[in-house]
Each structure stands twice: as structure tokens, then as C-alpha cells.
Amino acid sequence: MARRSPGERALITGMTIDALGSGMYVPFSLVFFQRVTGLPLAVIGAVLTVAGLTGMALLPLAGAAVDRFGARRMQLFGYAVRGLGFVAYPFAGTLPAFAAVALFTATGDRAFPAIQQAVIGELVTGADRDRLNALARSLRNAGLGAGGLLASLIIGLAGDTGFTVAAWLNAVSFLVAALIVRRVPRRQPVETRRQARVGYRAVLADRPFLGLTAANFLIALGYSALSLLLPAYAVTVLHAPAATVGLLFAVNTALCAVAGVPMNRFARRIGRRTRVAASGAAVFALAFVGFVLLETARPSGVAVLLAALVATTALYTGGELLHSPAASTLAIEAAPAEARGRYLATYQLSWSLSATLAPSLFTALLALDGRLPWLVLAVSALIGAGLLVRLEPALAAGASPAVRPSGVLTGA
8 A cells, every 4th residue: 555645645635525515516507606696697608708718817827826835825725715706606696796706716716726736746756646646536526426416415405595505515615625735734845945936938948848738738628528529419419318418427427436546556557657648648539539430330229329428438538547647747747846836837728728619619510510529639639649759758757657856857
């Protein structure tokens, strides 16, 4: 059994509580905000889009704050911002109030993944980063699934009042997570104390890291397919029953929760993180081609179609489990300790930008041909995989899964 670093148990517990709370509103987000605020769905969607884009634009400031004040302190601040935002949502019945609260909360939501990665970078080194990233993804999926079930129960029992209860319970989850994460020891890397701080000019001059970020953007487009493209494709193109969407989400969530850590152990046999992440992207591409073939073959019978969709979704999930921990750890390893916040904020932009572009890209391609978005995603994932392999010499130190000191960038 792997030896845990001091504070690791507290960090994991905080992640789990955070995911449980988030799961209480993620599956119902638009309906959730409509019932809580009373505003039309179109207005809510527009406000959330603008708030998300603004939060993405503020990511560089969050990265600079991590380098200035420390990852652990900014993580606590992020939990507080998100918690206070959901405390305020039930009182945001007017458009200006809702916009202000949405902007406040989105700023914390967009910055939080980069901050959490910086905390992991400070807390553990080497192969422990892969393990902790895989565990974090498993716990997040388990928490999201459990939170969704809990919210369904609350809303079923309490009606519309249940949405307010869910909002406040989500707020409580963030604040409780913050109290627990306070036990994580503060770690200021030696490099940060001794060296001058590095600005974004150095990040933009770091071609290997920018290449890593670009590769992640190309692959990250596929992560939005499960929630945005697959439901529309399964129901409107393949004419599967509407309940299929819930089944496919359940398959993905269950596999991520159960198989994340075992898959991480298997990934170590592949070797370097660049190859593990590239292998995950290649499996993604194979799954996307599988969805193309489903429309081409048109399986006869609902049972056969459902079995094929479940199998292809399971393959998609395998790619996710291979790619995500390895890619996250590559970014942490490639970031010098004195600028880890800025580097990881830049890397997080690849996730945010892909999630922002995906809805319009998918719907436009789907309108032309049901197979076209999957083909584009397959090509994008393969290009990203090829770029990761090409970057391997420049990221040689961070690509190796062996335990090593953090904050070293080779070839940059």
C-alpha cells in the first residue's frame, strides 16, 4: 500500500465532499437556476455563458495569486468563494443579482481545477502525483453520482423547495471541505523562496509547455462529447429511447469511480506519461469512430443498439481514465515550482476553451451529418496524441513516472 504524505487524507476528504455537493446541482443546473431565481432559461443560459467566459479570462490572475500567496491558501479562498456564491443564489431573484452571483461563483469554479493541481504539485512528487490525480478523478465521479442521487431524493420529497435546500447543501459542502483542507500543511518550495518570481512572459516563451497545452485542447474537446454530443446523437440520430442517456452517464460515472485507480496501476506498464496520455487519446479516437459506425451500421433492435452504445461508452471511458491523470501530472511536472500557478492556469485555459467552443461546434457539425462531429473529434484526438509523442524529448523528465523532485522543466 502506498505511503500517504502528510495532509493527503485531508485533501482527499475535501475533494470527496466538494464532489458530493457539486453533484447536487450539476445534473439539474439549468432547471436548478430557473427554480431558484425564477428567470427564463434563455436568460439563465446567456448569463452563465458570459460568467463562464469572464471566469476564464480571469484565470491568469488566479495563477498569479497562487504563485504569490500559495496554492493551499488560494484553495481555501476558492472554496469560500464557491460556498458564498451558492449561499447567495436563492436570494438572486432579479437579473442583476443573478448575474453578479453567477460571475462571482464562475470565477471560483473556473480557477479551482488549476489551484487544486497546484496543491497536488506541492503536496506530493513523482508517481504519487499520478496516483493522487487518478484517485481524485475516481472520487469526483463517485461524489457527483452520489450527489445527483441525493439531490433527486431531496427534490422529490420537497418539490421546488428542494432546489433551495440543494443550493445551500452545496454551499455547506464547499465550506466543510475548506475546514478539512485547512489540515493540509503549507508547503513553500525551496525554489520559490530562492528565485525571482516568473511572469507570464516566461510561460509564453516555453514552447514545450505551450505544445502540451495545445495537445490537451485538441484532446479535451472529446471530454465534452459525453454531456453535450452523445445525448443528442443517441436520441435524435440513432433514435434510442430517451432513458438511454441516463444509462450511458451511469456507465461512465461508475467506471470512472471504480476503475480509475486500477487503470492508473495498469498505465504504469505503458511507461512514460506522454505515451500513457497519447494512448488514452488514441482510445478516445477509437471510441469516436465506434459512434460513427453505429450510425453507418444501424443496429436492428433496441437491445442491440443499447448494448453497442454501452460498449462504446465504456471504451470512451477507458480513454478518459488513461489520458486524464497522466496529462494532469505532465502539466504539474512541466511547471517550475516558482511559477506553478501561472503555468497551471495557462494549462487550464485549454480545458475551459474546449468546453466553451464545444456546444457551438457540435451542434453545427451535427446539423450537417450525425457522423461528422465524431470524425472531427477522432482526428482532433489523434493529432493531440501525435503532438504528445513528439513533445516527449522536451518533456523527458516530467514524462517519466519515476519519483523525482518537482518543478523541473527539461528542454524548456
